[in-house]
Each structure stands twice: as C-alpha cells, then as structure tokens.
Amino acid sequence: xxxxxxxxxxxxxxxxxxxxxxxxxxxxxxxxxxxxxxxxxxxxxxxxxxxxxxxxxxxxxxxxxxxxxxxxxxxxxxxxxxxxxxxxxxxxxxxxxxxxxxxxxxxxxxxxxxxxxxxxxxxxxxxxxxxxxxxxxxxxxxxxxxxxxxxxxxxxxxxxxxxxxxxxxxxxxxxxxxxxxxxxxxxxxxxxxxxxxxxxxxxxxxxxxxxxxxxxxxxxxxxxxxxxxxxxxxxxxxxxxxxxxxxxxxxxxxxxx
Numbered sequence: 001x002x003x004x005x006x007x008x009x010x011x012x013x014x015x016x017x018x019x020x021x022x023x024x025x026x027x028x029x030x031x032x033x034x035x036x037x038x039x040x041x042x043x044x045x046x047x048x049x050x051x052x053x054x055x056x057x058x059x060x061x062x063x064x065x066x067x068x069x070x071x072x073x074x075x076x077x078x079x080x081x082x083x084x085x086x087x088x089x090x091x092x093x094x095x096x097x098x099x100x101x102x103x104x105x106x107x108x109x110x111x112x113x114x115x116x117x118x119x120x121x122x123x124x125x126x127x128x129x130x131x132x133x134x135x136x137x138x139x140x141x142x143x144x145x146x147x148x149x150x151x152x153x154x155x156x157x158x159x160x161x162x163x164x165x166x167x168x169x170x171x172x173x174x175x176x177x178x179x180x181x182x183x184x185x186x187x188x189x190x191x192x193x194x195x196x197x198x199x200x201x202x203x204x205x206x207x208x209x210x211x212x213x214x215x216x217x218x219x220x221x222x223x224x225x226x227x228x229x230x231x232x233x234x235x236x237x238x239x240x241x242x243x244x245x246x247x248x249x250x251x252x253x254x255x256x257x
Contacts (some may be wrong), residue, residue, distance in 0.1 A: 008056040063096045064123045066177055068169070078167045079179075083159045084112045089134025089151030090202060091176060092159065093124040094166060127166055128176040129213040131220050132193045132202040133245045135234060145248045147234040151201040151251055159183050159192060169212045191216060197223035200233020203244055 033042035055136065063069055073079075081096040095113050099107035099126055104111040114120050134155070135148035159181070181192040196202040204224050205211050213220055228235045234242045243251075 033080075046251060061099055063125065066125050066175055067129065069125075069171075069177065074168055074170050078165050079125065080163065080165050081125070082163050083161060084113070084124055086152065086156045086160050089148060089155055090124065090132055091128040093120070094127050094164070095120065095124050097163075100163065126174075126176045127179050127181070128167075128172060128174075129193045129196070130169060130178045130180045130214065130215070131194055131205055133205040134196065134202040135242075136245045136248055142252050144169065144211065145245060147201075147240060150198070150233065152253070155192075155196065156200045158195065164192070165189075167214060178212050180212070180216070194219055194223055197227060200227035200230070200235050201217075203242070206244060206246065211245050 031115065055121075069079075079094065079096055080098065080100050081094040084093050084095050086092040097103075097111075098118050099105065099114065101107065114123070127229070134151040135145040136146035137148045137152060147203055162183050164183045166181050168179045170175050172178055182189045183192055184190075193202070194216060197204070204220055227233060231237050
C-alpha cells in the first residue's frame with residue numbers, strides 16, 4: 001500500500017520487512033494489529049463501512065410503514081413521498097420515496113410508485129395533517145358531519161398523486177404520524193394545513209394536549225379567522241352553525257348507538 005510522502009520503493013521495502021518479521025515470529029499478534037501498516041487501513045475501512053451504513057439507513061432506506069420510523073426522526077427529520085390515497089379531510093397515505101428523483105424514483109427500473117391498491121397494502125405511511133381538524137366523515141355507521149364531503153374532495157384535489165414533504169412530530173393514538181405537510185404549487189411550496197384553513201375546509205385543532213403547529217400557529221389562527229369573516233367553506237351562512245369535529249364526535253357518543 002502506498003503511503004503519503006513515501007516512494008514506491010520505500011513502501012515495498014517496508015511491507016516486505018514487516019511481512020518477514022511476522023513470519024519469523026518476531027512480531028506478536030497484538031503488535032501486528034497495532035502496527036500502522038494494519039491499523040490505519042483497518043480503521044479507514046471500518047469507518048467507511050459504518051458511514052455508508054448510517055447514510056443508507058437515514059437517507060436512502062425506504063420506510064414502508066409508520067411503525068418502522070426511528071424515534072430519533074421525530075421533530076428532526078422530514079419524509080418525502082407521493083400521496084397515494086386520501087381517506088378523510090385531514091389524513092392521507094404516503095409512499096415514501098427517499099431522495100426523490102435524484103435517487104431514481106419515478107424513472108429508474110424498480111423505483112416506481114405503485115398505483116394498484118393491492119400493491120400498496122402495508123407499504124405506505126398513514127399521516128395526519130398537524131394543527132387542523134376537518135369535518136368528520138362517516139365512520140363505523142356514524143353519520144358524516146356536514147362539510148366532510150367538501151373537505152375530503154378539496155384535499156384530494158390538492159395533494160392526491162402529488163409529491164409532498166412531511167415534517168414529522170410524533171405518532172398519535174391511532175398509530176398515524178402527525179406532520180406538517182408541504183406541497184409544491186407552481187414556484188412555491190404551500191403548507192397544506194394553512195391552505196385548508198384559508199379555504200374554510202377545516203378548523204384549528206383545539207386540544208389541551210397534543211396540538212402541533214410547527215412555527216405557524218399564529219398564521220393558522222389568522223387564516224381561520226379570515227375564513228370565518230368571509231363566510232366560506234364550513235363557515236358559509238347557508239350551512240348550519242358549525243361545531244368542531246371534536247364536539248361533533250362527543251355529541252355522537254352521547255346519543256349512543
């Protein structure tokens with residue numbers, strides 16, 4: 001191995017003498033491993049291998065399910081991917097594509113986002129948009145809240161089949177990941193939760209614990225107030241007095257089955 005500041009002949013001679021000393025028993029095993037001719041290449045190879053493993057696991061590895069997100073990712077990392085389905089006015093499924101097009105997603109063989117439902121089973125992340133609460137859809141035989149259909153249609157038209165970046169905070173009680181979500185529209189990136197509030201398709205998520213807004217809580221509250229003042233979406237005069245989805249669910253529970 002050629003060492004810096006050494007000639008080829010010097011290296012050859014040094015390695016030859018070192019090899020002869022090992023064969024003759026002059027050097028013991030510990031000395032062999034601690035000698036510069038063995039130690040430096042070993043450290044370099046080990047360090048390179050560990051760095052490659054870290055880079056792969058943190059920046060290249062595709063995360064197929066919510067349960068496989070490392071706890072260290074929350075509040076520190078974002079996830080990039082394609083929205084494959086929208087199940088309600090404030091949550092959706094994301095197919096994680098780390099690195100996006102730079103890592104071959106969408107154009108390299110074997111790096112296509114599935115489009116068939118059966119191929120998407122157990123390979124997507126369930127995300128809930130942070131800071132907002134959309135009208136409740138019909139679940140488990142319960143009546144849908146007024147405005148839920150419009151909110152769902154709006155969100156589908158805004159992000160379905162689009163690439164988005166999700167800034168993840170934590171898992172909720174339903175094993176969804178709470179995240180602020182950005183989508184590119186034209187030359188700018190838009191915050192999806194903020195745009196829903198501006199359109200009057202959601203309300204602020206009010207909770208004593210668990211509310212997440214990133215750094216946009218003031219903007220969220222201003223957007224909701226503006227939508228109310230304009231009387232758009234769920235705040236339209238033609239609709240009945242809107243109650244929060246949380247209050248709506250409580251009302252359904254009190255009514256019973």
